[in-house]
Amino acid sequence: MSVPTASVPARRREGRVRRPVLYALASLGLLVMATPFLWMALSAFKTRQDLTASPPVWIPSQWTLRNFGELLQQLDMPRYFMNSLVVAVLVTACNLLFCSMLGYALAKLDFAGRSKVFGVVLAALMVPGNLLILPLYVLMSRLGLIDTYAGLVLPFAAGAFGVFLMRQFMKSVPDELLEAARIDGAGEWYIFWRIVLPLVKPALATLTIFTFLGSWNNFVWPLVATNDPGKYTLPVALATFANDPNRTVAGGNGMLMAGSLLVVLPVLVVFVVLQRHFTQGIATAGLK
Amino acid sequence: MSLVTGRPGGEAVPKPRRAGGARPPAARAPRGGRRNLQGWLFSTPFLALFGVFMLFPIVATLWMSFTDFGVRDVRRPLGAQFVGVDNYVKLFGDETFRTALFNTAYFVVAGVPLTVVLGLLVALLLNNGIDRARTFFRVGFYAPVVTSIVAVAIVWRFVLDPSDGLVAGLAAELGAKAPDFLGSPAWAMPSLILMAVWRNLGTVMVLFIAGLQAIPTQVREAARLDGAGAWQELRRVTVPLLRPTLLYATVITTIGYLNVFEEPFVMTQGGPSNATLTVSLDMYREGFNFFHMGYASAMAYVLFVVIMGVTVLQLRLLKDNTR
Structure with missing residues (x-):
């Protein structure tokens, strides 16, 4: 930079x-x-x-x-907080693993069909989520995954943005290092896990932040994929509460501001502490 | 099978660089084969998830858009009746959908230039205009990007509230009367656009700052030495060199704005009298409130085609023509 x-x-x-x-x-x-x-x-x-x-x-x-x-009386905020947290942690863990794996293959393994796979990743970057939610809802209800964590996590378990980011960073790992390990008899998984991943920790940090935040703030799919209020994530619970015609209007704004503060504050604190990673991540994804 | 044994003849020489070129193809085949296998193994998790949760839905949406997919078909998806292009024909006679298309276009045409130009101005201000506390300012302008749209939409709804809101209160203090922003058909959409600009400015700013820092200092110095003023430098040197960033920022902002959903969902529910009903919101309602899922799928595809078309158009119009 x-x-x-x-x-x-x-x-x-x-x-x-x-x-x-x-x-x-x-x-x-x-x-x-x-x-x-x-x-x-x-x-x-x-x-x-x-x-x-x-x-x-x-x-x-x-x-x-x-x-x-009053807000805690009307809304089970700790529960929604937990739901959001569990989903975000699972989505982030899956993305870290799957995106780095494909990023490694695209950056360092010269296999037949590599450029086609990269083409798929680039195409996936362009697909708007709105195009997918109708059949996804049908699919998830056929699989019995509506109102489950799996249903909330799986569609976001491997994002194209993450693959793109990891590929860019892994390209900068010197080939000689990997070649040396291969001559020493290291398998590809060992090289990936023990040599390449530790070298791209900054990229993993960036990907963690973006994926976690994206999941934390995600709204449309959790709105569609949950019917049981016990499975709502924070934004879904808050939006449902805000649009509830039966909500007591008097003092309602105070409760809504308290709820918004509880959703926004943790994110703002994390952002201020880690702000360097945000700006670098965007710049990397945008310009390379 | 281990890497070492699978490389016949490779052990004798430490680094077989294929110098002679006389190696028979048969000797290389197993190596290439294993590389292929490994490459595909590493790609499998992503490709499997992509296939099930992206490729399949893309195709399924297209199929559903040619059927009368309704609530009963959620249980038996293949039972949906094929209706040809009926949904698409109906769509263009649908007054509500035309309103939604218009509103989405309004949101994009007003919102994207505002966001991109303001983002560029803030980037110039923070990168060239000031030299201290840059990080502080950058963090401040970027903060809305990281927050939940739902939460900030609720906050904005309160800020713009006609009776207890901040803007109405401040206007009353000045002896003026603020309009009922979200309650009036004329003001509702500009209010949503303003909020979107506020929230997305930071992304564009960060992109432009990175772009500005990639411009070599010498180029600008040369312009200065040649007697270029600040405006000339901006117009003739900085902006042309930022063209790739400008293109990228415009494209991603446009795609995001064409999909606008949360803001009207939380702030206005599409009202008043459909003044803020966007295509995504219309699709959500048709699909999940009325369970006209075939019809909603047709909407999703029309929106997708519009997004692709606009993106290709922007890439054509804004790409570097000087080369």
């Missing part, structure tokens, strides 16, 4: 005049981006009076946890 462009004297000179303006502009933009999050986080702790106050109250005049209490 290249370092930000080196400073140019000419730019530095004019920067003296313009820089404050540019910083103000960037800060203003950032404020606009952050406003919905701030509003959500603060509203989650507001009393009913503050939630309906006009003009709007930013800082709660009295902090309260009542919205969270």
Whole structure:
């Protein structure tokens, strides 16, 4: 990854005049981006009076946890949290294994039909999920997998994006290393598992983050593949609750903000801690 | 079979580089054969999952689109009646579907340029305009991308709420009256577009920052030395060099926006009076609320063909013509 462009004297000179303006502009933009999050986080702790106050109250005049209490009473949040977590962990584990396997074959094994398999991966990148859900639903109900973790995990167990990412990274592992191991009598699985995978740990980290997040935030398929509320994932439970006409309107917004905060906050924390991997992952997948 | 024994004649010389070229083909065959086997073994898990959960559904959707697949056929899929192109014919006479097509086009035509241009501007601002706290700003602009669309759609619904919402409250404080954003047919779609731009700006920004950093500094310096102003440098040097990134960002944003579903599902349920009904939402309703699955499959295929067509068109229009 290249370092930000080196400073140019000419730019530095004019920067003296313009820089404050540019910083103000960037800060203003950032404020606009952050406003919905701030509003959500603060509203989650507001009393009913503050939630309906006009003009709007930013800082709660009295902090309260009542919205969270009411939310937990109406929605089994720990259960939805567990469902989302189990599905995301399984999807991520499958992708790490299967995508690296194919990535390795595409990058390092010169087999007949390799370019065709890579063509399949590229084609799979383009297929929109909406095209698949109708027969997938029929298939899953025939297999008895509606309302099961398997039904939620299997369609996402090997994503084309992951294969693409792993292939790009594994290409940079020197061939001499693998050739040496082969001469020493190592089998392909040993080479893959013990030599190549440890060398592409950064790529595995990137893939973990993207797959986990994709699964955590996934909505359409879990919505279709679950009928039993006990099997809902967090987004499905939250959306169903938000669109429920019987939901008590008074104080409902406070509960919804509390729920949204519980869904969004863990992800934002993980993102801030690991932010370097995100930007690198996107740049790699997009440009190579 | 182990690797070593399977390589006849290979052991004598440490690195058989095939220098002579006189090796008989028969001696190489087992090696190539095993390589093929191993390559396919490593590909098997992905290909199996791809076959069952992607290839099969793609074909099955096409087949279903030519049948009257309904709720009873979920139990006996092969019992669905073949109806030819009836579903497609019906689709183009369907007022609701035409509205959904129009709304989706509205969302894409307004949303994609806004997202891409704003993403480019923010990338330029963060990459060239400022030099401190870049990471801080980048994290801030990218944050909405990683959050659940459902959660942020619920938040935006509250922000835009006509009675208790933030925007309405701020407008009231200024003595103005904000429109009922999600409740008015004129404002609902622009509101959804605004939210989509807010959420997807970060992806485009990150792509453009990576693209900008790949431009050699010397190129820009040369432009400066030749007397190019900031605007000229941007128009004549930076943007042309960003063309591949621009293409990629436009294509992925367009594909994402053509599939738009969560935003209208959570924020407006397609309303008011179908003003935000998109093709994906219409398909979901026909397929899973009314169980007109054959009809919904035809919708899915029309959308797929539109997506392919638009992608090919963009690749043609935006690809580098200078070469």
